Amino acid sequence: MRVLGIDCGSQRTGYGVIDSDGADHRMVVAGVICTSPKWPFEKRLLEIANGLRSLIREHHPEFGAVEEVFHAANAKTALKLAHVRGVALLAIAEAGVGFAEYSPLEVKMSVVGYGRAEKSQVQVMVRSLLHLSEAIASEDASDALAIAICHATHEATSRRLA
Amino acid sequence: MRVLGIDCGSQRTGYGVIDSDGADHRMVVAGVICTSPKWPFEKRLLEIANGLRSLIREHHPEFGAVEEVFHAANAKTALKLAHVRGVALLAIAEAGVGFAEYSPLEVKMSVVGYGRAEKSQVQVMVRSLLHLSEAIASEDASDALAIAICHATHEATSRRLA
Numbered sequence: 491m492r493v494l495g496i497d498c499g500s501q502r503t504g505y506g507v508i509d510s511d512g513a514d515h516r517m518v519v520a521g522v523i524c525t526s527p528k529w530p531f532e533k534r535l536l537e538i539a540n541g542l543r544s545l546i547r548e549h550h551p552e553f554g555a556v557e558e559v560f561h562a563a564n565a566k567t568a569l570k571l572a573h574v575r576g577v578a579l580l581a582i583a584e585a586g587v588g589f590a591e592y593s594p595l596e597v598k599m600s601v602v603g604y605g606r607a608e609k610s611q612v613q614v615m616v617r618s619l620l621h622l623s624e625a626i627a628s629e630d631a632s633d634a635l636a637i638a639i640c641h642a643t644h645e646a647t648s649r650r651l652a
Numbered sequence: 653m654r655v656l657g658i659d660c661g662s663q664r665t666g667y668g669v670i671d672s673d674g675a676d677h678r679m680v681v682a683g684v685i686c687t688s689p690k691w692p693f694e695k696r697l698l699e700i701a702n703g704l705r706s707l708i709r710e711h712h713p714e715f716g717a718v719e720e721v722f723h724a725a726n727a728k729t730a731l732k733l734a735h736v737r738g739v740a741l742l743a744i745a746e747a748g749v750g751f752a753e754y755s756p757l758e759v760k761m762s763v764v765g766y767g768r769a770e771k772s773q774v775q776v777m778v779r780s781l782l783h784l785s786e787a788i789a790s791e792d793a794s795d796a797l798a799i800a801i802c803h804a805t806h807e808a809t810s811r812r813l814a
Contacts, residue, residue, distance in 0.1 A: 532745040539742050559731055569721055572731045576738030580701050583694040 491645060492518065494551035494587070495638030496542065497630050498574040501525060503538050504630025507549045508620065508638045512646020515639055517620045518549055520631040531570075535577045542581040554582035555590045555641035557597060590641045597633075600640040612636050653807060654680065656713035656749070657800030658704065659792050660736040663687060665700050666792025669711045670782065670800045674808020677801050679782045680711055682793040693732075697739045704743040716744035717752045717803035719759060752803045759795075762802040774798050 491511075497504035506520035523541035525534035546554070556579070559572050582589050595605040601615045613632045617625055619639055626632040653673075659666035668682035685703035687696035708716070718741070721734050744751045757767040763777045775794045779787055781801055788794040 530751065532741040532751045535738055535742045536745040539746075565727070565730075568727075568731060569734045572734030573738030573741065576697055576735030577742050579694040579735065580697045580739050580742065583698040584701075589692065589694045 491553065491642060492549065492551045493553045493555060493638040493642050493645075494545065494549070495634040495636065495641065496554060496556045496578050497633040497637060498556060498571055498578050499630065500531070500534055500538075500570045500574050501527060502628075502630045503541070503574060503578070504628060504632070504634035505542070505545055506631055506635030506638050507545070507551055508635060508642060510639070510642035510646070512642055512649075515619050515642060517622065517635065519545075520626060520628075520635050522628050522630045531573070535573060538574055539577045539581055542578060543584070546581065546585045546587060551587055553588040553590055553641055553645065554578075554585075555592065555637045557637055558591050558593045560594065590644070592637065592640050592644070596644075597636050597640045600643050601636045609633075653715065653804060654711065654713045655715045655717060655800040655804050655807075656707065656711070657796040657798065657803065658716060658718045658740050659795040659799060660718060660733055660740050661792065662693070662696055662700075662732045662736050663689060664790075664792045665703070665736060665740070666790060666794070666796035667704070667707055668793055668797030668800050669707070669713055670797060670804060672801070672804035672808070674804055674811075677781050677804060679784065679797065681707075682788060682790075682797055684790050684792045693735070697735060700736055701739045701743055704740060705746070708743065708747045708749060713749055715750040715752055715803055715807065716740075716747075717754065717799050719799055720753050720755045722756065752806070754799065754802050754806070758806075759798050759802045762805050763798045771795075 495506045503523040507518040509516045598607040599605045657668045665685040669680040671678045760769040
């Protein structure tokens with residue numbers, strides 16, 4: 491299956507597409523959609539939406555997965571993030587791609603095997619799970635790949651159970 | 653000028669289009685985009701986005717205006733609302749329509765002349781300002797019209813000052 495993981499952020503939205511059978515994962519593409527804080531917020535949302543739409547058009551993922559939005563964090567940041575997340579969910583729904591969401595804990599559990607893993611541990615495990623010879627330059631892209639791996643693993647398990 | 657006011661909500665998104673010279677306002681259209689809580693959230697966002705896109709295509713507003721999102725309210729509700737608001741801002745940006753946002757206080761001040769006005773007072777004033785012979789059936793549509801009136805008034809004032 492092909493999965494697009496999205497790590498939403500108003501300044502930096504990470505993305506990562508993987509091919510996976512649930513156990514073995516290969517990276518197709520990963521990167522970051524950057525927007526400038528100098529742009530009006532609605533223009534930034536448009537840039538993110540168009541970036542995700544291009545990705546979906548080019549790589550035809552079966553699923554789009556994002557992290558659940560956290561209520562506990564700084565309220566203003568969480569609200570901004572929810573706007574971006576709304577746009578990401580819309581891009582997924584527009585393309586008729588399956589949608590899945592996971593908590594940060596589930597993502598870390600599935601990639602590192604430990605829910606309170608640090609960012610650097612996630613990066614190391616993502617690199618290892620995807621058999622990459624070089625480190626992933628961007629933390630946001632790595633986080634997006636982790637979300638994609640999490641979904642691939644969960645989806646494979648549900649298929650096996652079904 | 654023609655203004656589209658949007659009152660975002662995941663179950664009910666009110667909309668109202670007015671023509672205005674800043675002092676005299678006329679309603680073009682108003683209503684509500686309803687989505688079912690039974691639908692997956694991403695499908696509801698898609699329904700709202702497509703509803704707003706149709707409206708913009710049909711009525712060609714110069715401006716789209718929405719209320720600022722409130723931080724104080726129930727965190728879960730505010731986050732859901734922010735998703736819808738992200739989609740509304742995207743629809744506005746996609747169409748190249750001017751974007752404006754106002755606090756609930758500004759909207760009430762501009763329509764009722766009193767920032768702590770009750771919902772029913774807003775409804776009465778919206779009806780009166782738009783010279784409507786009948787009451788507006790939906791509170792969400794009335795709130796959206798209030799936002800549109802607020803922007804028309806502010807925009808006219810800024811033009812006069814410029």
